[in-house]
Structure formats: C-alpha cells, structure tokens
Amino acid sequence: MEKNEISPNEYKVLNFIKNRSDVPEEDIDVDTDRRIVSSSISYLEFKNLINVNKVTEESVSITEEGKKYIENGFPEEKLYNFLAKHEKCSMKEVVDYMGSDYKIAIANTAKLGIKPANGEMALHGEKLDDIFRNKRMELSGISNGKIPDKVTLDEFLHRGLAAKRKYTKRIININESGKEALESYGKDDYFEMLTPSLIASGKWRDAKFRPYDLNSRVEPLNGAGLHPLTYLIEKVRKIFLEMGFTEMHGHFIEYTGWNMDMLFIPQDHPARDLQDTYYVESKNPVEFENPEILDKVKRVHEHGYGKYSGWNYKWSEDEAKKLILRTHTTVNTIRYLYNHRDKPQYIFSIEKVFRHESVDWKHLSELYQIEGAVYGSDVNLSTLKWLLTEFYSRLGFKNIRLIPSYYPYTEPSMDVAVDINGKEVELGGSGIFRPEVTKPMELKEPVLAFGLGLERLAMLYYNFNDIREIYNSDLDWLKNYKIKF
Numbered sequence: 001m002e003k004n005e006i007s008p009n010e011y012k013v014l015n016f017i018k019n020r021s022d023v024p025e026e027d028i029d030v031d032t033d034r035r036i037v038s039s040s041i042s043y044l045e046f047k048n049l050i051n052v053n054k055v056t057e058e059s060v061s062i063t064e065e066g067k068k069y070i071e072n073g074f075p076e077e078k079l080y081n082f083l084a085k086h087e088k089c090s091m092k093e094v095v096d097y098m099g100s101d102y103k104i105a106i107a108n109t110a111k112l113g114i115k116p117a118n119g120e121m122a123l124h125g126e127k128l129d130d131i132f133r134n135k136r137m138e139l140s141g142i143s144n145g146k147i148p149d150k151v152t153l154d155e156f157l158h159r160g161l162a163a164k165r166k167y168t169k170r171i172i173n174i175n176e177s178g179k180e181a182l183e184s185y186g187k188d189d190y191f192e193m194l195t196p197s198l199i200a201s202g203k204w205r206d207a208k209f210r211p212y213d214l215n216s217r218v219e220p221l222n223g224a225g226l227h228p229l230t231y232l233i234e235k236v237r238k239i240f241l242e243m244g245f246t247e248m249h250g251h252f253i254e255y256t257g258w259n260m261d262m263l264f265i266p267q268d269h270p271a272r273d274l275q276d277t278y279y280v281e282s283k284n285p286v287e288f289e290n291p292e293i294l295d296k297v298k299r300v301h302e303h304g305y306g307k308y309s310g311w312n313y314k315w316s317e318d319e320a321k322k323l324i325l326r327t328h329t330t331v332n333t334i335r336y337l338y339n340h341r342d343k344p345q346y347i348f349s350i351e352k353v354f355r356h357e358s359v360d361w362k363h364l365s366e367l368y369q370i371e372g373a374v375y376g377s378d379v380n381l382s383t384l385k386w387l388l389t390e391f392y393s394r395l396g397f398k399n400i401r402l403i404p405s406y407y408p409y410t411e412p413s414m415d416v417a418v419d420i421n422g423k424e425v426e427l428g429g430s431g432i433f434r435p436e437v438t439k440p441m442e443l444k445e446p447v448l449a450f451g452l453g454l455e456r457l458a459m460l461y462y463n464f465n466d467i468r469e470i471y472n473s474d475l476d477w478l479k480n481y482k483i484k485f
C-alpha cells in the first residue's frame with residue numbers, strides 16, 4: 001500500500017475532520033466504535049496525514065461521598081440543625097444522633113466556631129443556614145463544570161468530596177497530504193474483502209481487490225519493560241539483601257493495636273484521628289491474635305516503665321482491636337520482632353501504607369515505605385547513622401541530612417532529609433525503640449528502626465519535581481521511562 005493510501009475507517013475519520021479544525025478525538029462522530037477511531041488516528045498520524053496535538057487537561061468530579069452530602073447535607077450541617085432545635089446537647093446525645101459521622105461533624109462545626117465545651121455543645125446565636133446552602137450549591141455545581149474558588153475546592157478535595165483527574169486529549173487537524181489522500185480515495189473501485197455475495201454472484205471474477213502491501217510498516221510494538229517504580233523497588237530490595245537483611249511481609253489491614261498501641265502511640269494521639277487513619281468496618285468483633293501482650297501494653301500506656309511515667313490515661317482494649325489500613329510498615333517490624341525475639345535480626349520490607357492525606361507535590365495517600373530494623377546487642381545510634389548513610393549512598397545519594405526528630409516509639413529519633421529545588425523534603429524517620437516498646441514485647445536487645453518513603457526517593461532518583469508524576473498513566477511517558485530488563 002502506498003504511504004498515503006487509507007483504509008475505510010481512516011477515510012471516515014479524515015472525511016469527518018476535513019472541514020473542521022482542532023478537533024478533539026472524542027468529538028469525532030463516525031459510525032465505528034471508539035477503539036477503531038482511536039487506532040485510525042494513530043495510523044493517520046503515523047502516515048503523516050494528520051497533525052496531532054496532545055494536551056493534558058484536568059477535570060474535577062464529585063465523589064460518591066460528595067453526592068451523599070449534596071443529598072443529605074454536610075455532617076456539620078446536620079449537627080448544626082440538631083443543635084438549633086435544642087438549647088444544649090450533651091456529647092453523648094451528639095454522638096448518638098450523628099452516628100459514625102460525629103467526628104467529621106464536630107471537627108467542621110469547630111472550624112465555624114461551634115465547639116464542645118464542658119462535655120456539651122450549643123449554638124450561641126450563629127446563623128449558618130446560608131453558608132451550608134451555598135456550600136452545597138458549590139459542590140453540586142461541579143457536575144455542571146462550575147469549579148468553586150480555590151479555598152472551597154481545596155476543602156472539597158481534602159475532604160474527599162471532589163476528586164481531580166488528569167487526562168491526555170488528542171487534538172487533530174488534517175494536513176495537505178491528508179487532503180490529497182482523501183481526494184484520491186476510492187478512485188479505483190477496489191473491494192476491501194471477499195464477501196459471500198461477491199462469490200455467489202460470480203462478481204469476484206472481474207472485481208479488483210485492494211492489494212496487500214506486505215512491506216508496509218506497522219506501528220512499532222513496544223515490548224514489555226519495568227515500570228520505574230518496580231525497578232527502584234528491585235534495586236532497594238537488592239541492596240538490603242546484599243547487606244544480609246531478611247525480607248518480611250505484612251498485611252494491608254491491621255489491628256490498631258499492632259499498628260499503634262504496641263508502638264506506645266497513645267490512643268488519643270492526633271495521628272489516630274479519622275483525618276489520618278482509614279478505619280476498616282468489621283461486622284463481627286475480631287479476635288486479637290496475641291491476647292497475652294494486651295495487659296502489658298495497657299500497663300505501660302497507663303503507668304509507664306521504670307523511670308518513665310507513661311501517658312496517664314485509661315487504655316481501652318476495644319480501641320486496640322479496631323481494624324485499620326496500616327499507616328506505616330513499622331507494624332511489620334514490631335510484629336516480626338515479637339515473633340522472632342529469640343535471636344538477632346536484620347529485617348526489611350517494601351510495602352504499601354495508607355494515610356488520609358490530601359495529595360500534593362510531595363504527599364500521596366497511598367505510598368510505599370521502605371522499612372528496616374536491626375535487633376541485636378551492638379545496635380546503637382552510630383549503627384543507625386551508618387546504615388542510613390550507606391543505604392542512600394548505594395543509590396548514589398551522598399548528601400542526605402540526618403536531623404533530630406520525634407516519634408512516640410523511638411528515642412533518640414532522626415529524620416532523613418534532602419533538598420529538592422531548594423525545598424527541604426523529608427525522606428523518612430528512624431530511631432532506637434524506647435523501652436516502653438521493647439519491654440512489653442520481651443525484646444532483650446536494643447532495636448534500631450527506620451521507615452523511608454519510596455516515592456520520595458523516586459522523585460530524587462528520577463528527578464521529578466512532583467511526586468504524582470510517578471503514577472502518571474500517560475503511555476508515552478511510560479514508554480519513555482520504561483526500563484528494559
């Protein structure tokens with residue numbers, strides 16, 4: 001086939017766009033399915049008969065949660081209306097009335113100046129009906145393409161009521177060669193294929209068929225390759241294996257107890273709040289797998305250990321049995337060490353964690369952590385510093401900074417930081433486990449532990465300025481970044 005000879009489907013596309021300009025792919029309305037239109041465009045581009053412009057656009061849509069709010073009102077609105085009907089309400093009445101939404105409702109009414117005081121809530125003449133009505137209108141306006149102002153939109157995004165999506169659009173224009181191809185199309189009345197009616201009528205004898213060109217080039221086929229993140233995971237895994245570490249594996253769904261309490265994170269810690277942690281509903285109460293630890297953990301939370309006084313509150317076993325999506329992989333470390341506490345350990349894992357964070361240039365809400373720990377008599381802060389420095393330098397980064405930090409389960413604690421474009425970015429945390437962690441777990445030797453962000457490392461490794469780039473689903477981008485194996 002000659003280079004500018006076209007197939008019937010390509011003809012349809014060309015014919016559609018011939019008198020139009022800047023036609024978005026999805027506007028091409030010819031009677032074939034979208035997939036064929038899409039591949040015809042690729043062929044036409046390959047044959048240089050059209051000019052294709054790729055533009056990336058962002059769309060905002062309302063989430064299921066957002067639709068619920070539009071229909072039933074915002075939780076804070078529901079609470080406000082409830083308060084408006086009563087002089088004052090006890091917190092128990094508020095919680096009973098609001099059900100599982102009570103935290104969201106209270107957090108948001110507080111932003112509007114209505115806060116619990118002395119275990120009660122009441123209005124003090126606030127009139128917020130208009131505010132709520134407007135907000136609902138702004139949210140529902142999104143479905144008609146009306147984007148609210150930045151502050152409101154950010155709030156909707158942060159609360160998961162609206163979501164942003166990026167997509168790439170192809171904008172198409174016919175060019176001179178395309179017009180010529182269209183002109184000459186169909187001049188010779190070729191048949192495209194042999195049909196039963198051609199055979200039955202005997203017309204096939206004199207018919208001219210469109211010849212196959214066995215030498216025509218087809219679209220290049222892109223073989224499989226490694227995703228940049230997979231490549232980096234393999235590289236990190238190799239480094240730890242070479243240093244003699246053993247890989248451990250954990251679970252997406254965890255007991256709050258293992259994820260938090262065993263790590264001496266108090267039950268009223270802000271990180272447990274619904275804003276940061278995804279709780280998992282479970283219909284039946286779940287059995288805790290290691291009931292023998294609970295008492296010891298309770299004691300250490302309430303009264304501390306040795307010269308440390310603990311958190312001084314009433315620890316609840318039910319809270320520890322709740323299920324969540326794990327917020328860090330330090331939960332893998334603590335469980336593994338408890339079950340392997342009889343001898344020294346060098347362990348690591350590279351697994352996903354989940355946090356209710358709004359996504360921006362350096363935050364994801366689903367991310368990988370590189371977790372590691374060493375349990376042994378000669379473990380100390382110098383070992384930890386050496387390990388972190390060695391790990392990053394094996395990846396080619398010699399300029400990390402170790403800065404003092406705080407975690408409820410380590411003392412001392414250190415964060416790993418680097419500068420990206422003049423801005424400090426934290427790569428992860430680390431430290432030596434506190435005795436309040438090691439004692440109830442019957443860990444006889446010191447433990448060093450670290451948890452490092454994989455995607456942030458990928459930003460450095462591949463030189464991205466925005467962490468979301470790594471999960472880009474643009475095929476051209478991926479082909480470009482694909483790593484052959």
Ligand SMILES: N[C@@H](Cc1ccccc1)C(=O)O
Pocket residue numbers: 327328329330407410413428429430431449450451452
């Ligand atoms: N778990 C911490 C990191 C960390 C791991 C181990 C010790 C100290 C800190 C985090 O998620 O950020």
